[in-house]
Amino acid sequence: MHPAAAFRHDDRALLEAVVAEVGFGMVFLTTPDGPRVAHVPLLSTGDGAVQFHLSRGNALARWIDGAQALAVVNGPDAYVSPAWYADQGQVPTWNYVAVEMEGRVRRMTAEGLHGLLETVSARHEERVNPAAPWTMDKVPPERMARLLDGIIGFELEIAAWRPTFKLSQNKPAEERARVAAGLDRTGAPALAELMRRLAP
Template identity: 45%
Template sequence: MHPAKSFRIEDRQTLLAFVRAHPFVTIAAAVGGRPFVAQAPVVVRELDFGEVALDFHLSRGNALAPYVVQGFRAVALATGPDAYVSPDWYGSADQVPTWNYVSAEAEGLVAPLSDAEFVALLDDLSAQEEARLSPKKPWTRAKMSPGRFEAMMRGIIGCRLSVERLEGTFKLSQDKSEADRAGVVKALGDHPMAGLMRGS
């Protein structure tokens, strides 16, 4: 995460909403002295006693898959819009180029899901993403041939990252004057970053 406090987001509900809106995350881990990266869509779980988890699945051919049973620590990074910011867009002199972006980072232990949790993950993930396609009638596995879903499950492994640390960076030129920020927003036009800057 960016070290500047002005860009840091620590409000849990804000961060969970961000991850729900950007659920395709990058998972980074160092296992056996080697760095690994995987990408996967997640379902956010708010569990008992205030605990939070990110449920996801990996192909059994993924380099991280063999380590899930023994467990490993990982960081999941969700990213949103980003944009290059030219110094020419500021009203102030002697500025340098920078990049505005939004991201959330969750760190914790990854362990396997139970069979029931794994099925629930796949159903919930489909429902989560099908809902984004409304008014389309949602797809469900009931449309699959008998036995096909179970056969396909054998090629993947269900995982849960139990979140111990959750924080984000919403770098939206908060360290600049209102005039300089307005110049960036104007130059970005209809870019999604401009909308985020207007709302911050």
């Protein structure tokens, strides 16, 4: 789908919030072995970078340090039925949120990797297990050392943000309201709420 200018958002706080809320994405790189992608937890540093880790055996691990890469976080998405419009001259489409971040990647130190893993696990443990969150110190030190030796931490310094918030902004307000109601009925309330808040 072509990301038209109407679907752009320049609100940096909103983009950071999408990355933080989703917490997972894809990192793409063209390598000498061909194009490759890694699916990774992503941590926004809040100051223009995202951090992630790869297994040493990952197809990107040997090429990505110092390379220009692309990280993508996908937010909510859903099919939009033409039946929801008052104007019956419409066709199906898809509404979605995606944040693309391009920049140079650098390898993190062992201390930086440890800090990344602690932050990521603490953030998600607070959400899924607030009464008794898991912490890294529960793993025996020898075992943790072996696990850490099998992964590498990286930081992508964002030089370009390319967000797409396709929320029917190209339709009249009454049609957007009908689409949002249809999304609510069909199990996509998060996308419907974003439509109401960002494209009223």
